[in-house]
Each structure stands twice: as structure tokens, then as C-alpha cells.
Amino acid sequence: MMLPPILLETTAHYDELLKHVQGFIYPNELNLLWSVLIVCYPYITGLVAGAFIMASLERVFRVKSLQPTYRLSLLTSLAFLLVAPLPLLFHLGHPERCFEVMMTPHITSPMAIFGFVYAWYLMAVLLLELWFDYRKDLVEWSRTATGWRRLLYSLLTLGVRDVSLDALRFDDKIGRAITIIGIPSAFLLHGYVGFIFGSVKANPWWGTVLMPIIFIFSAMVSGIALLMFLYLVTCWLRRVSVDMACLETIGKCLLTALVVDFAVEALDWIHRLYIADESLDVLVLLASGRLIYSLFVMQIFMGMIVPGLALAGMIVYKAGVKMRQMVYFTCSLLVLIGIFAMRWNVVIGGQLFSKSLRGFTTYKLELVGQEGLLTSLILLAMPFVIVSVMIHLFLPRSEMAARPTSPAIQN
Amino acid sequence: MSQPKLPPQLTRLLLVTVAIVAVYFAARHFLVPPSFGQYGWYRADFLKEAAALPTTYAGAAACAECHDKVVAKFAKSKHKGVACEACHGAQGAHADDPAIKPAKITDGLFCVRCHAANPARPEKFPQVNVAEHNAGTKCGECHSPHHPTEGL
Amino acid sequence: MNVFKNATRRQALSALGRVAAGLAALFTVKHVKAAVQGAVSTPAPKGYDPTAHQWQMAIDVEKCIGCGLCAEACKKENHVPKEPGYFRTWVERYIIKKPKAGAMVMHGEVVMARGETVVDSPNGGIGGFSPSAVPKPEILKSFFVPKLCNLCRHSPCDQACPVGATFRSPDGVVLVDWKYCIGCSFCVQACPYGCRFISPVTHTAEKCTLCYHRITHGLKPACVEICPTGSRIFGDLKDLSPSNPLRKFYENRKLQTLKPHLGTEPHVFYAGLDGEVR
Numbered sequence: 001m002m003l004p005p006i007l008l009e010t011t012a013h014y015d016e017l018l019k020h021v022q023g024f025i026y027p028n029e030l031n032l033l034w035s036v037l038i039v040c041y042p043y044i045t046g047l048v049a050g051a052f053i054m055a056s057l058e059r060v061f062r063v064k065s066l067q068p069t070y071r072l073s074l075l076t077s078l079a080f081l082l083v084a085p086l087p088l089l090f091h092l093g094h095p096e097r098c099f100e101v102m103m104t105p106h107i108t109s110p111m112a113i114f115g116f117v118y119a120w121y122l123m124a125v126l127l128l129e130l131w132f133d134y135r136k137d138l139v140e141w142s143r144t145a146t147g148w149r150r151l152l153y154s155l156l157t158l159g160v161r162d163v164s165l166d167a168l169r170f171d172d173k174i175g176r177a178i179t180i181i182g183i184p185s186a187f188l189l190h191g192y193v194g195f196i197f198g199s200v201k202a203n204p205w206w207g208t209v210l211m212p213i214i215f216i217f218s219a220m221v222s223g224i225a226l227l228m229f230l231y232l233v234t235c236w237l238r239r240v241s242v243d244m245a246c247l248e249t250i251g252k253c254l255l256t257a258l259v260v261d262f263a264v265e266a267l268d269w270i271h272r273l274y275i276a277d278e279s280l281d282v283l284v285l286l287a288s289g290r291l292i293y294s295l296f297v298m299q300i301f302m303g304m305i306v307p308g309l310a311l312a313g314m315i316v317y318k319a320g321v322k323m324r325q326m327v328y329f330t331c332s333l334l335v336l337i338g339i340f341a342m343r344w345n346v347v348i349g350g351q352l353f354s355k356s357l358r359g360f361t362t363y364k365l366e367l368v369g370q371e372g373l374l375t376s377l378i379l380l381a382m383p384f385v386i387v388s389v390m391i392h393l394f395l396p397r398s399e400m401a402a403r404p405t406s407p408a409i410q411n
Numbered sequence: 412m413s414q415p416k417l418p419p420q421l422t423r424l425l426l427v428t429v430a431i432v433a434v435y436f437a438a439r440h441f442l443v444p445p446s447f448g449q450y451g452w453y454r455a456d457f458l459k460e461a462a463a464l465p466t467t468y469a470g471a472a473a474c475a476e477c478h479d480k481v482v483a484k485f486a487k488s489k490h491k492g493v494a495c496e497a498c499h500g501a502q503g504a505h506a507d508d509p510a511i512k513p514a515k516i517t518d519g520l521f522c523v524r525c526h527a528a529n530p531a532r533p534e535k536f537p538q539v540n541v542a543e544h545n546a547g548t549k550c551g552e553c554h555s556p557h558h559p560t561e562g563l
Numbered sequence: 564m565n566v567f568k569n570a571t572r573r574q575a576l577s578a579l580g581r582v583a584a585g586l587a588a589l590f591t592v593k594h595v596k597a598a599v600q601g602a603v604s605t606p607a608p609k610g611y612d613p614t615a616h617q618w619q620m621a622i623d624v625e626k627c628i629g630c631g632l633c634a635e636a637c638k639k640e641n642h643v644p645k646e647p648g649y650f651r652t653w654v655e656r657y658i659i660k661k662p663k664a665g666a667m668v669m670h671g672e673v674v675m676a677r678g679e680t681v682v683d684s685p686n687g688g689i690g691g692f693s694p695s696a697v698p699k700p701e702i703l704k705s706f707f708v709p710k711l712c713n714l715c716r717h718s719p720c721d722q723a724c725p726v727g728a729t730f731r732s733p734d735g736v737v738l739v740d741w742k743y744c745i746g747c748s749f750c751v752q753a754c755p756y757g758c759r760f761i762s763p764v765t766h767t768a769e770k771c772t773l774c775y776h777r778i779t780h781g782l783k784p785a786c787v788e789i790c791p792t793g794s795r796i797f798g799d800l801k802d803l804s805p806s807n808p809l810r811k812f813y814e815n816r817k818l819q820t821l822k823p824h825l826g827t828e829p830h831v832f833y834a835g836l837d838g839e840v841r
Contacts, residue, residue, distance in 0.1 A: 011646060014646050014647050014648060017648070018647060024655075024681075024682035024683060024684070025757075026653075026684075026710075026756070026757025026758075027647065027648065027650045027653045027684050027686075027687045027757075028648060028649065028650055028751075028757050028758065028759065028760040029757055030647055030648035031648045031760070031761070033748040033751055033752070033761060034748060034752065088747075091747070092745050092746050092747055093744070093745065093746015093747070093748075093761060093765075093766030093767055094744065094745045094746050094766060094767065095745075097726075097743070097744075097745045098745060099438070099442060100442075100725075100726040100727075100728075100743065100745060101725050101726055101745070102435075103438065103439050103442045103443050104443055104447060104452070104726055104727050105725065105726070106452050106724055106725055106726060106727045108721075108722045108723075109722065109723050109724055109725040109749070110723075111723070111725035111747065111749055112725035112726070115725075123431070128424070132420070135420070158423045158424075158427065159423060160419045160420050160423050162418075162419050162420075167418065167419075167420070170418050170420065171420065174420075196749075199723075200719075200723075200752055200753055201719065201755070201825050201826075202719060202752070202753055202754060202755035202825065203752065351752075354757075355755055355756075355757050355841075356682070356757070356841040357841060358682055358841065416572065417572055425579070426578070429578075429579060429582050432586075433582060433585070433586055436586055436589060436590065437589060440589055440592075444743070447727070450613075450732070450733055451730055451731075451733075452727040452730065453727045453728070453729075453730035453740060453743075454727075454740050454742075454743055457738065457740040457742070457743070458613060458732055458738075460742070461738055461772065461775045461776060462611065462775055462776050462779040462780070463776065464775075464776035465776070466640065466776060466777055466780075466782065467639050467640045467785070468636060468639070468640055468777075468785050468788055468789070470777075470782045470783065470788055471788065490791075492791065492792065492793050493791040494788050494789050494790075494791070496636075496788065496789060497632050497636075497789045497790075497791050501636070501639050501640070524630050524631075524632075524690075524691045525628055525630045525791060527691075529628075529629065529692060529694065529705075530658075530695075530699055530702050530705045531629055531656050531657075531658065531692065531695075531705035531706055531707050532628045532629065532707075533625055533626065533627075533628065533706075536628055536792070538628075
């Protein structure tokens with residue numbers, strides 16, 4: 001286990017921090033506690049919820065054009081959900097005591113309840129839906145595969161090998177019911193993360209009623225962008241032709257989500273500026289000072305305005321297929337970076353100003369260390385590795401193109 | 412008469428669910444600390460642990476047990492509200508074992524930390540502009556710390 | 564037509580029933596054990612009944628001289644790291660300047676007003692406060708304010724803790740169980756008064772404990788002991804005798820708390836608090 005960096009620091013570390021303090025901060029606010037890892041955590045959970053919503057659009061709202069990405073959305077959601085608790089674990093002062101959150105959860109704490117919301121979403125929604133959707137294929141692959149893959153598929157069938165028409169009909173019915181429950185569960189998952197911040201009345205940047213809503217919609221945006229990104233990359237790497245109808249639908253969903261997200265965040269600012277309470281002065285200084293690049297340039301301009309205009313442009317202008325794919329790819333990347341910047345602005349931004357409303361501290365991002373940049377990059381890369389493995393195991397190349405619905409369900 | 416059978420998927424999943432719930436409660440049995448929940452949602456034993464920490468400062472009452480003459484003189488002076496350890500530092504070790512001697516106060520301008528003039532100090536509080544008032548002399552040359560106004 | 568092959572409903576229910584019975588047995592054993600333990604051992608220190616006390620601190624702002632002895636004594640008594648950024652208690656200095664020439668002009672006349680407020684707390688006040696950068700002629704009013712845990716009745720830190728490591732003891736002190744705390748820092752974020760920090764030594768949350776290890780043995784908290792002017796007043800709300808130092812304070816002074824609008828119900832009362840104090 002890496003030594004916590006703070007014990008290796010000398011007074012020079014504190015002197016340097018003090019040099020960057022502006023105005024007055026409570027003496028204990030010198031050290032910024034929720035680091036870039038805590039920026040990664042809502043980012044990853046948001047991707048989970050957003051990817052799942054795209055799957056539910058196909059399953060519940062029968063948006064047929066999204067068929068090619070149905071399984072990809074679910075696998076993406078699962079891959080990111082598995083990594084989601086890791087940034088929290090790395091951040092804890094005592095990760096070996098993490099089980100306490102599940103053993104003696106303090107129910108007044110949003111963090112404690114989140115443990116159960118996470119468990120519910122993982123087990124009762126995502127894993128169940130995946131299992132019911134994949135059951136038929138798992139039984140088939142467990143018969144045709146060889147070696148360890150045969151064992152893996154067999155285990156995943158949980159010993160249930162009935163793939164008769166009745167059983168499949170049952171699977172479909174239950175799967176649809178789970179997705180219906182899954183939609184509010186996805187909203188609850190990321191809304192709860194938003195509530196972890198929104199519940200902190202001590203912090204005027206965080207403690208607003210809109211915080212869960214803002215988090216939900218930015219989660220949708222990031223999840224849809226992720227799906228777009230993964231779909232394009234997977235198709236390109238596997239040399240499968242991209243289903244343009246599917247891509248266009250994802251693009252339209254992304255644009256809609258972007259517009260709603262922008263509106264909700266704008267509403268937050270308009271409200272703050274209008275009621276102009278005590279905290280407004282320090283927050284305006286924060287936004288126009290320490291957050292000027294991450295907020296105006298990265299989050300708003302690069303993360304919302306540019307992709308929004310480009311996506312709208314794709315609806316109006318009928319460019320060629322290659323051009324459209326490049327534009328969508330670029331937009332998805334810009335949005336993914338922009339939403340990360342949004343999480344940064346919320347988490348780090350909320351700790352940069354003093355609760356005395358009289359000053360600012362600074363954030364010294366380490367490169368290596370338990371909570372450093374390298375750790376975050378590794379944690380952000382992990383889900384992509386996991387989803388690649390999952391695609392390899394569970395998404396045969398032949399399935400990437402739009403597949404017809406199975407005969408059992410058509411009747 | 413045929414019994415309506417549960418689909419195999421459901422029975423298998425029910426089994427898995429029951430197993431998970433059983434593991435959870437079994438884990439709780441072993442992992443929740445013994446005194447948890449006795450007074451509230453916390454480990455009640457901790458109250459004892461928190462109260463058992465060693466002290467560093469002895470408290471003025473402890474000084475009076477041995478240094479009664481000084482304390483009596485002190486109690487008649489302007490400094491009567493000031494704790495002995497405010498100037499002499501933490502003396503818990505000395506109170507437990509008088510063989511451990513407190514460090515002598517060698518700073519000639521030791522009194523400055525309370526009595527230097529500062530606009531933020533209450534106006535009625537005795538404070539002096541050190542450069543003018545002392546003009547190079549030590550505070551102790553005119554003032555006795557245990558009775559600051561004696562002999563003036 | 565029945566095509567499902569596996570267990571019948573009856574078989575499934577009986578299996579469930581057996582497991583449920585097992586769980587119930589485990590549950591009963593655990594609770595009987597806890598009840599027996601509770602009867603046999605007591606978590607409170609010997610001779611001290613936490614439910615018989617309700618400790619309280621009060622601050623008389625008008626008496627504080629900013630010597631910083633309280634903050635220093637606290638660090639010594641509680642072995643808090645000497646570096647800046649870790650304070651269980653500290654002293655702030657407020658300097659309210661006179662308005663700049665021409666700043667408050669009404670109908671062409673310069674009027675009296677309060678100018679800008681400058682606040683500082685160099686190393687929490689330890690070592691005292693050097694003369695400030697604001698020259699004396701520019702100062703309208705200046706004072707010191709000691710700060711510490713506000714002993715909230717609806718403490719947001721207690722509410723926020725996910726595991727039950729921080730809590731309000733029966734005798735009114737908000738404590739942190741350093742053996743149970745997971746170091747998530749949620750309580751530090753939730754405290755509106757900035758009185759908590761994460762210890763670089765224990766990697767758990769830490770805060771003013773009213774020197775719980777002293778008050779449970781009849782001593783005063785270190786900061787109260789050391790304060791030379793009586794700016795910090797400590798007492799037991801359950802002590803109804805006239806010698807309770809809190810009694811005169813509560814009866815005679817007009818009292819305020821910090822950030823009352825947040826609904827934390829802080830119970831460290833300040834006398835002589837200025838509106839500029841946050």
C-alpha cells in the first residue's frame with residue numbers, strides 16, 4: 001500500500017500551500033480533502049447511468065434503431081459500475097474498514113444509503129437484466145465453446161439450461177419488467193451521487209436542490225457520449241460497418257440530453273444570480289478566477305456549446321458518412337472531457353473557497369501517490385479494459401450489425 | 412393434480428438472493444462491534460477509550476497542592492485568573508513526579524505575548540507599546556509575575 | 564401445459580423456510596449475546612455517568628486578547644500535529660476598517676460607515692498576532708474570536724457520517740471514534756464551521772472533544788484552563804447550582820451562535836459577537 005503522501009511532506013509543503021491562499025480561510029481548510037479521485041467517482045457512476053438509459057430506450061420505449069447498441073450499453077454500464085467504488089476505496093483513510101458502511105450503515109448519511117443503492121442497481125437491475133438477455137446465448141455458448149470459456153459460460157448460466165420457447169418468453173417479459181424498474185433505479189443511482197453533494201448545507205456551491213437533477217442530466221449526457229464513442233471505436237476496430245440509423249439516433253439523444261443539461265445548469269446559475277444571497281460574491285470570484293478555464297473553456301464551451309452546435313449541424317446538413325462519423329466521434333470525446341470538467345468544477349471547486357466566504361485555498365494535484373493523477377488515469381482506463389474483455393467474450397462480431405428480434409418474441 | 416411450478420430461472424435466482432442475504436446477516440454477526448448501538452449509532456465502548464487518554468496539563472488546582480504560598484500571593488494579584496500553566500507550560504509530568512523540573516522562563520520579554528499593545532485587544536486590557544514602555548529592559552526588572560503591581 | 568422442470572413451489576418455499584429459520588436463529592443468538600454483554604460491562608469510565616452531565620462551552624468575545632495560548636495548549640494536550648491545517652481550536656482576528664475617503668457619500672457628504680473587514684488567523688493564532696498590515700489609523704474596530712466545535716444539537720457531521728464513527732455522546736460532546744472512522748472526510752465537508760480535519764497521523768477525522776479525557780475526571784478542557792482572561796467559559800448544563808460559571812453568562816449576556824440559519828442548533832454561545840463573524 002502506498003504511503004499517504006502527507007507524511008512524506010515537510011513544512012515546505014504547507015508553506016507552499018499557504019502561499020497560494022487568497023483572503024481568509026478557516027485554518028483547517030488549508031488541505032483540500034476530496035481529491036481528483038472523488039472527481040472520478042461521480043464521473044464513472046454517471047457513465048453507468050447514462051449508458052443504461054440508452055439500453056432502456058430500446059427495451060422499454062422500443063426505439064428499434066438502437067438495437068445494435070443494446071448489449072453494448074448494458075456491458076458498458078456493468079464495466080463502469082464495477083470500477084465505480086474503486087476511487088472511493090483509494091481515497092479512504094482506512095480502506096480496510098470499508099465494510100463498515102454496509103455493516104453499520106448510518107441511515108441519515110447519503111453515503112451509507114448509496115452503498116445499498118449501488119448494490120441494488122448492480123444486482124437487482126444490471127446483472128439480472130444482463131442474465132435474462134444473455135441466458136439463451138450463454139446456454140448455447142456453454143455447449144459450443146471450449147476450454148475455460150466453456151466453464152465461464154456454464155457458470156454464468158447458473159445451472160439453468162431451459163431454453164424452450166416458454167422459458168424465452170418468460171425471460172423477455174421479466175427482462176422488460178426489470179428494465180422498467182431499472183430506469184428509475186438508474187436515476188436514483190446517479191441522483192443519489194448528486195444528493196451526496198446536494199445534502200451538504202454547509203457548502204453553498206454544493207447544497208442546492210438542483211444538484212441531483214444536474215447530476216442526473218450530466219450523467220445522461222456523458223453516458224450517451226460514451227456509448228457513441230465505444231460503438232464507433234468497436235465498429236472501427238472490428239471492421240464492421242457502422243449502422244448509421246443507430247448512430248444518428250444516439251446523436252439526437254445526445255443533443256437532446258445536452259440541451260436539457262445546459263438548461264438545468266443555466267437555471268442553477270440564473271437562480272443564484274437572481275436571489276444574490278451571501279454566497280454569491282465568493283462564488284462569482286470562484287467561477288471567474290480559479291475555475292475560469294475548467295468552467296468556461298472546458299465545461300461550457302468545449303463540452304457543451306461546440307458539440308451541441310456540431311450535433312445540431314449534423315441534423316441540418318447532410319454530410320457524407322465518413323464526415324458524420326468523424327464529427328460524432330469528436331463530439332463524443334469533447335462531451336466526455338467536458339463532463340469530467342463539470343465534475344471537477346463541482347468537487348474541487350466546492351472546496352477551493354472557504355466556508356467563511358472570505359477566501360480561497362489551492363489544490364495541489366500530485367502526479368503519483370494514492371490520490372494522484374496517475375492513479376486516476378489508471379482508474380479511468382480500467383473500465384475500458386474491462387469492457388473490451390466483455391466485448392470479446394460476450395459480443396461476437398456477427399452481432400455488431402443490427403440483428404432481427406428472435407422469432408419467439410415476434411409473436 | 413399438477414402443482415403450478417415456478418420457472419427454473421426464478422427458483423435459481425431466489426436461491427442466490429437468499430444466499431446473499433444470509434451471507435450479509437452472517438457477516439453482520441461477526442463484524443458489528445459488540446457495544447454498537449448501546450447509546451446510539453456508535454460504539455459505546457469508545458466513551459471509555461476517549462476518557463482514558465493521558466492528560467498533559469495538570470490544572471491549577473494541582474499546583475496549589477504543593478505551591479500553596481505562591482498560589483496564595485498570586486490569588487491577591489491582578490493575575491489571579493491566569494492559570495499557572497499559561498506561563499509555565501504543561502506541567503502534568505511535574506505534578507505526577509516533582510523530580511521532573513519545569514523549564515525556567517528565560518525570555519525577558521515573555522509577557523509581551525499578552526501585554527503588547529494591539530488594536531484588536533479590548534481597550535481596558537493592560538497593554539503597552541513595548542518599544543516605548545520597556546526601552547530595552549526586561550519586564551521582570553520592574554514587575555513580579557506572581558504579583559505584577561507589587562512595589563509599583 | 565407445464566414445461567418447467569425444476570423445483571415445485573412447495574419445495575422452493577420449504578427451502579426458503581429452512582434458510583429463514585437459520586437466519587432467525589443467528590439473529591437471536593447475536594442479540595442475546597449483546598444483551599448479556601450490555602448487562603455485564605459498562606462503556607463509561609469508572610465512576611462517571613455520561614447521562615448525568617451536559618457539557619457546554621461559551622465564549623466571551625469581548626475578553627479575548629488573542630494571545631493564542633488556548634490553541635497552543637490544545638495542540639499540546641491532544642497531540643495535534645504542529646503543522647498548519649490541523650486545529651481543534653483556533654483564534655481569528657477581525658479588523659473592520661474605516662471607510663475609504665469618498666466611499667460612503669450620501670447627498671454629497673461623507674458619512675460614517677463600516678469599511679472593509681479583514682480577517683486573519685496566522686497559524687491559528689498560536690504565538691499571538693503580530694501588528695497587522697492595516698495601519699492603526701485605518702482601523703475602526705478590531706477584535707479576536709476564538710473558534711471551536713460548536714457542539715451542535717443537530718450536528719450535520721453526525722448526520723453525514725456513513726458508519727457511525729462520529730456521534731454526540733450522552734453528555735453533549737461530539738466525538739470521533741478513531742478506531743471506527745474510515746476517513747472518508749464527509750463530516751469535514753459537512754461541518755459549516757470548519758472545525759474538523761483529517762489527522763495525517765491516524766488518517767481519521769479529528770476535532771475538539773472538549774478534552775473529554777479531562778472533563779470526565781473533573782478537570783477543565785485545556786483551552787479553558789489556560790485562557791488568562793476568562794474568555795472561554797465551561798460548565799455543565801445539568802449543574803443547577805449558582806456557582807456554575809455558565810449561569811451568570813446565560814443570565815446576563817445577550818448571546819449569539821454562528822450560522823444559526825443552517826439549522827444545526829449550535830450550542831456554543833458567543834457574547835459580544837459582531838455581525839461580520841462567520
